[in-house]
Amino acid sequence: xxxxxxxxxxxxxxxxxxxxxxxxxxxxxxxxxxxxxxxxxxxxxxxxxxxxxxxxxxxxxxxxxxxxxxxxxxxxxxxxxxxxxxxxxxxxxxxxxxxxxxxxxxxxxxxxxxxxxxxxxxxxxxxxxxxxxxxxxxxxxxxxxxxxxxxxxxxxxxxxxxxxxxxxxxxxxxxxxxxxxxxxxxxxxxxxxxxxxxxxxxxxxxxxxxxxxxxxxxxxxxxxxxxxxxxxxxxxxxxxxxxxxxxxxxxxxxxxxxxxxxxxxxxxxxxxxxxxxxxxxxxxxxxxxxxxxxxxxxxxxxxxxxxxxxxxxxxxxxxxxxxxxxxxxxxxxx
Amino acid sequence: xxxxxxxxxxxxxxxxxxxxxxxxxxxxxxxxxxxxxxxxxxxxxxxxxxxxxxxxxxxxxxxxxxxxxxxxxxxxxxxxxxxxxxxxxxxxxxxxxxxxxxxxxxxxxxxxxxxxxxxxxxxxxxxxxxxxxxxxxxxxxxxxxxxxxxxxxxxxxxxxxxxxxxxxxxxxxxxxxxxxxxxxxxxxxxxxxxxxxxxxxxxxxxxxxxxxxxxxxxxxxxxxxxxxxxxxxxxxxxxxxxxxxxxxxxxxxxxxxxxxxxxxxxxxxxxxxxxxxxxxxxxxxxxxx
Numbered sequence: 047x048x049x050x051x052x053x054x055x056x057x058x059x060x061x062x063x064x065x066x067x068x069x070x071x072x073x074x075x076x077x078x079x080x081x082x083x084x085x086x087x088x089x090x091x092x093x094x095x096x097x098x099x100x101x102x103x104x105x106x107x108x109x110x111x112x113x114x115x116x117x118x119x120x121x122x123x124x125x126x127x128x129x130x131x132x133x134x135x136x137x138x139x140x141x142x143x144x145x146x147x148x149x150x151x152x153x154x155x156x157x158x159x160x161x162x163x164x165x166x167x168x169x170x171x172x173x174x175x176x177x178x179x180x181x182x183x184x185x186x187x188x189x190x191x192x193x194x195x196x197x198x199x200x201x202x203x204x205x206x207x208x209x210x211x212x213x214x215x216x217x218x219x220x221x222x223x224x225x226x227x228x229x230x231x232x233x234x235x236x237x238x239x240x241x242x243x244x245x246x247x248x249x250x251x252x253x254x255x256x257x258x259x260x261x262x263x264x265x266x267x268x269x270x271x272x273x274x275x276x277x278x279x280x281x282x283x284x285x286x287x288x289x290x291x292x293x294x295x296x297x298x299x300x301x302x303x304x305x306x307x308x309x310x311x312x313x314x315x316x317x318x319x320x321x322x323x324x325x326x327x328x329x330x331x332x333x334x335x336x337x338x339x340x341x342x343x344x345x346x347x348x349x350x351x352x353x354x355x356x357x358x359x360x361x362x363x364x365x366x367x368x369x370x371x372x373x374x375x376x377x378x379x380x
Numbered sequence: 381x382x383x384x385x386x387x388x389x390x391x392x393x394x395x396x397x398x399x400x401x402x403x404x405x406x407x408x409x410x411x412x413x414x415x416x417x418x419x420x421x422x423x424x425x426x427x428x429x430x431x432x433x434x435x436x437x438x439x440x441x442x443x444x445x446x447x448x449x450x451x452x453x454x455x456x457x458x459x460x461x462x463x464x465x466x467x468x469x470x471x472x473x474x475x476x477x478x479x480x481x482x483x484x485x486x487x488x489x490x491x492x493x494x495x496x497x498x499x500x501x502x503x504x505x506x507x508x509x510x511x512x513x514x515x516x517x518x519x520x521x522x523x524x525x526x527x528x529x530x531x532x533x534x535x536x537x538x539x540x541x542x543x544x545x546x547x548x549x550x551x552x553x554x555x556x557x558x559x560x561x562x563x564x565x566x567x568x569x570x571x572x573x574x575x576x577x578x579x580x581x582x583x584x585x586x587x588x589x590x591x592x593x594x595x596x597x598x599x600x601x602x603x604x605x606x607x608x609x610x611x612x613x614x615x616x617x618x619x620x621x622x623x624x625x626x627x628x629x630x631x632x633x634x635x636x637x638x639x640x641x642x643x644x645x646x647x648x649x650x651x652x653x654x655x656x657x658x659x660x661x662x663x664x665x666x667x668x669x
Contacts, residue, residue, distance in 0.1 A: 086487040093480035100542045104513035177401045197652035199603035202641035220434035283397045312506035314606045353509045
């Protein structure tokens with residue numbers, strides 16, 4: 047999210063050429079523009095065409111069909127689908143009607159799922175990165191093993207977790223019931239209330255290595271002298287972590303939290319692989335909810351309206367988040 | 381434990397820290413590795429063994445699941461589909477991204493900011509947002525020109541660009557930025573055109589970054605489920621959707637599911653772990669700076 051702009055090319059104006067300050071600032075830029083001509087645009091052309099095809103046109107098209115009453119009947123001739131105006135949107139936000147109620151429920155499920163998953167993923171990633179900061183025997187191996195969930199294809203890992211959560215034959219019930227005797231009977235994990243928690247656990251398992259990876263990189267940028275100076279002043283390890291490591295990681299943390307939030311909020315794989323097309327009520331994430339209303343109930347207009355609402359929500363959250371964190375950062379720097 | 385450190389740590393580590401480290405890292409290792417162990421051990425069990433209550437140690441080891449997976453479902457066919465789709469999507473997006481990232485990294489031009497912001501912001505959009513319209517656009521193209529994109533490999537490749545292209549442009553631009561400009565300036569002085577400088581200097585210098593981006597693009601495509609479940613039919617089905625077929629009406633062949641999971645994971649996990657050093661550097665150059 048914070049790709050840095052490359053360093054600006056140093057102005058090439060010769061010293062003492064007698065030009066006005068404005069002229070000196072302007073001329074090299076203009077000359078460079080002319081010299082480079084249309085080349086950057088030519089280089090960009092293939093990517094721009096692809097972007098138009100895969101992102102821009104579909105997005106406008108999606109907004110268009112969200113105003114249409116596009117059902118299975120009209121799918122092969124979508125332009126003959128009757129105009130619906132704001133009906134799809136009204137239905138989506140009417141929280142006392144079935145469609146709106148289901149969407150709101152799904153929104154709350156997704157929000158709690160996301161917040162829990164991001165919080166735990168960040169916590170585990172942070173702990174692992176800090177504890178692996180110093181060299182010790184086995185550090186490289188542990189680091190590699192921690193990245194395995196990240197490297198595994200999502201569906202292969204998810205299918206394995208589904209197997210582990212099976213009621214009769216799964217590892218989870220075997221450990222909880224047969225081995226530890228924590229539960230009196232083998233509980234169901236893939237239906238009912240437990241399904242939400244099963245999904246959160248799997249999501250944390252999949253996401254935390256990303257936080258770990260990014261934080262490890264962030265830790266490398268902290269100068270070691272800071273720790274040495276703090277140690278001279280008599281600060282212990284815990285104090286150093288609190289006073290040096292955590293504040294230095296702030297910018298990285300902000301990126302990680304935002305990226306994880308967006309990924310998890312849009313997560314489709316987890317419920318789809320674990321529960322199939324009809325996840326339990328407690329695990330009805332928003333992207334699978336939209337998928338259902340589009341590809342199972344064949345109401346594309348309604349599905350598109352929900353997608354647009356989802357996008358608006360994510361844009362607002364991102365904007366607020368960036369505003370709040372950048373303010374926090376500038377206060378810190380001053 | 382401090383006896384084994386490679387270099388003296390500036391932190392004097394108290395017992396509490398060392399114990400926290402041991403306990404937390406052990407718990408995390410268990411959390412990470414248990415599913416991997418379940419995958420591996422169950423793939424070596426017989427069907428009866430896997431249908432009973434879970435056992436940590438298989439009763440008898442068998443490699444039969446690894447033989448049967450190819451017969452129960454057309455796994456080889458799905459494998460080929462996945463390879464074709466993922467390799468093509470990766471090649472397309474990385475090639476397009478090399479040009480675009482070079483322009484973004486080396487030139488200041490009007491519209492540069494609009495382009496980068498657009499590309500970046502599409503990364504946060506939910507996949508379903510593009511899936512619905514693309515599906516309908518493909519239906520339309522099919523109706524008017526007779527070119528079937530829904531259910532074809534080409535259609536799936538195009539939809540995979542929706543996530544792999546922005547990601548590749550973003551990471552490669554970050555990587556190109558880290559290559560000193562003096563290098564391509566020098567090439568231009570020696571008589572290379574801008575494209576010559578790109579292909580003779582920048583691209584060779586960026587090989588680790590290009591490898592990293594390609595592996596990531598491939599990995600993401602290999603694990604993709606949403607587009608694959610809508611955009612494929614019986615003949616173009618990828619592994620992501622195909623593995624579900626080990627579940628029949630009466631039975632789930634869990635040992636075969638696990639064996640197949642191992643088989644489909646091996647190429648990407650091996651690639652990732654072998655190239656780990658590059659990948660971590662490449663990702664952090666693009667993502668965290």
